[in-house]
Amino acid sequence: MNLLVVGGGGREHAIIKKLKENPEVEKIYALPGNGGIASDAECVSEIGAKDIEKIVGFAKEHGIDFAVVAPDDPLALGCVDRLHEIGIACFGPDQKAARIEASKVFSKNLMKKYGIPTAEYAVFNDAKKALSYLKTAEFPMVIKADGLALGKGVLIVQDFEDAKKAVKTIMEDKAFGDSGNEIVIEEFLTGPEVSVLAFTDGKAIVPMVSSMDHKRAGDGDTGLNTGGMGTIAPNPYYTKALADICMDTIFLPTLEAMRLEGCPFKGCLYFGLMMTPNGPKVIEYNCRFGDPETQVVLPLLKTDLLTIMQAVENETLSELKVEWHDGAAACVILASGGYPGSYEKGKVMIIPENMPSNVMIYHAGDKLADGKLVTSGGRVLGVTAAAPALKEALKDAYDVAEKIQFEGKYMRHDIGKKALMTQEV
Numbered sequence: 443m444n445l446l447v448v449g450g451g452g453r454e455h456a457i458i459k460k461l462k463e464n465p466e467v468e469k470i471y472a473l474p475g476n477g478g479i480a481s482d483a484e485c486v487s488e489i490g491a492k493d494i495e496k497i498v499g500f501a502k503e504h505g506i507d508f509a510v511v512a513p514d515d516p517l518a519l520g521c522v523d524r525l526h527e528i529g530i531a532c533f534g535p536d537q538k539a540a541r542i543e544a545s546k547v548f549s550k551n552l553m554k555k556y557g558i559p560t561a562e563y564a565v566f567n568d569a570k571k572a573l574s575y576l577k578t579a580e581f582p583m584v585i586k587a588d589g590l591a592l593g594k595g596v597l598i599v600q601d602f603e604d605a606k607k608a609v610k611t612i613m614e615d616k617a618f619g620d621s622g623n624e625i626v627i628e629e630f631l632t633g634p635e636v637s638v639l640a641f642t643d644g645k646a647i648v649p650m651v652s653s654m655d656h657k658r659a660g661d662g663d664t665g666l667n668t669g670g671m672g673t674i675a676p677n678p679y680y681t682k683a684l685a686d687i688c689m690d691t692i693f694l695p696t697l698e699a700m701r702l703e704g705c706p707f708k709g710c711l712y713f714g715l716m717m718t719p720n721g722p723k724v725i726e727y728n729c730r731f732g733d734p735e736t737q738v739v740l741p742l743l744k745t746d747l748l749t750i751m752q753a754v755e756n757e758t759l760s761e762l763k764v765e766w767h768d769g770a771a772a773c774v775i776l777a778s779g780g781y782p783g784s785y786e787k788g789k790v791m792i793i794p795e796n797m798p799s800n801v802m803i804y805h806a807g808d809k810l811a812d813g814k815l816v817t818s819g820g821r822v823l824g825v826t827a828a829a830p831a832l833k834e835a836l837k838d839a840y841d842v843a844e845k846i847q848f849e850g851k852y853m854r855h856d857i858g859k860k861a862l863m864t865q866e867v
Contacts, residue, residue: 443467445748446501447483448521449491449512450474452775452806452824453733457512458483459802460740460747467748471504473497477815478805478823487809491516498524506530510751514590517709517729518544533751535729538705543712543729546626547588556699558692559723561628569613572625576605584628587612589621593669594782596726598630631725633718634679637735640693640713641750644706646760647693648750651742652680653735654861659782661856668782669821672857673773674832675738678864679717688715688722696727708754734824737804738771741828770832774825774843774857778807779850781820789817792847800835801827801842817848832858832865 443466447454450472458470459482473493475485489496492515501509511521511534520537541548553560561584566572576583585608587595595618599605612622637655641648653675659665692713700707712728712735731739740747744765753759778785791808793815804826807819823846827838836858843853 443507443748444505445470446497446504446506446509447472447512448497448509448516450476450479450485451513451733451819452804452821453731453736454512455479455482455804455806456736456740456802456824456826457510457731457747459804460743461510464746464748471500471506473500476805476818477808477810478803480810492519494519494521494524497521498528501525501530502528508532508748508752508755510534512730514540514543514728514730518590531752531755533709533754535707535709536705539700539707539709540729541705542700542707542727544590545588546586546726547624549727550626552696552699552703553724556695556702558695558699559721561631561723561725563626563628565624565626567624569609572609572613572627573606575627576602576609579605579627580629581605582630584630585609585612586626586628587618587622588624588626589618591618591621594618594667595621596667631716631718631723633716634677635725636677636680636684636715636717636722637673637732638680638688638713638715639732639735639739640711641754641759641764642697642707642709642711643754643757643759644697644701644708645757647697647711648759648764649685649689649693650739651675651766652677652685653732653738654679654858655732655735656854656857659854661854666782668777670732670734671775671777671854673734673738674836674858674861675735675742675771678861684717684722688713692722692724708757733806734773734775734804734821737773737824737826741771741802741826742767742769767828769828769830770835771826771828772832772835772839772858773804774839774853775806775821776823776825776843776846776848777821777852778817778819779852781852785820786850787816787818789849791815791817791822794842794845797842798827798838800829801825801838803842803846817850822848822851832861836862
């Protein structure tokens with residue numbers, strides 16, 4: 443089989459490595475891919491993830507049997523719809539279903555209409571009206587750009603002055619472009635955060651191993667929000683009892699709501715959850731695999747990934763038993779110094795050749811230049827280790843992370859610390 447994976451980050455590298463395990467896979471193309479992915483797939487760097495017509499043309503020309511559209515932008519732009527139009531089987535939601543992430547207004551209104559637990563909120567397309575509302579608000583509050591913003595369109599504001607700056611940044615300065623034409627203002631929820639990715643064919647839903655992301659740039663959850671500085675799985679806060687509650691009050695109702703709205707969801711549905719004192723609530727939905735959650739979830743997957751993806755496409759997921767390895771996984775992100783702000787690129791990387799068999803390096807922001815791997819993004823590498831216990835996985839991931847070298851390398855040193863403390867209590 444010839445496969446095509448749209449995207450070029452650490453998430454896509456994790457997906458490609460897992461797909462390669464299927465013996466029927468002959469060739470994988472990555473559009474655009476990156477320098478490290480080139481060792482596992484044929485990268486087509488001149489076709490970007492948002493070049494929908496070029497992606498479709500390439501798929502047609504190269505006899506693609508199955509495509510995986512991984513990032514949010516091409517999903518929101520209707521990449522799956524176009525590939526389906528030319529008869530290519532795909533993993534990923536169509537454009538209408540992708541609105542569950544592409545529009546926070548859509549997702550919040552969906553939850554309100556169908557009684558899915560989430561934070562109280564209000565929607566505004568006028569900055570003055572938003573500020574008038576905020577004058578009477580109880581802080582802290584959360585202000586979100588409606589559309590896609592590379593995971594950075596969510597601002598937590600501590601007082602009215604903070605709120606004024608946030609509204610100006612999003613709605614007037616257009617820091618996130620047209621994504622900020624509308625904003626959602628939410629109550630601030632408290633409690634442990636849990637990420638749950640789930641396979642779904644629109645009817646059946648199979649949650650994956652839970653995970654815990656670390657969004658802040660600095661140790662101790664300090665500094666700016668990032669796309670994610672590391673992850674661990676499973677999340678110790680997510681008990682069997684909470685999983686059962688989430689299935690009954692969030693997962694199944696969300697699938698039903700999407701069906702009733704005429705946009706059944708097929709693909710990977712990501713639930714960003716908060717375990718509040720009043721029970722689990724939805725912080726956000728994503729219409730795809732999370733990054734870097736994928737980098738700890740897929741190494742624990744025992745069942746063949748391509749087989750699952752085909753079952754999702756064929757709407758036969760309920761007939762498949764999806765199994766997971768015992769143990770834990772940890773991912774440490776190596777970033778360029780300065781990320782998520784400005785940072786330098788083109789730094790040569792030195793990666794040890796011989797690594798423990800339980801450690802995987804997922805390439806996110808690098809490229810090949812004169813035969814050498816050099817940095818080309820903010821989040822450069824994800825070093826993941828799988829082991830029988832979280833403590834061991836973290837040690838193995840950090841041991842390798844320390845050995846990798848490039849100028850300006852930056853990482854957090856406390857990934858999984860809270861999870862370990864929970865296990866020790």
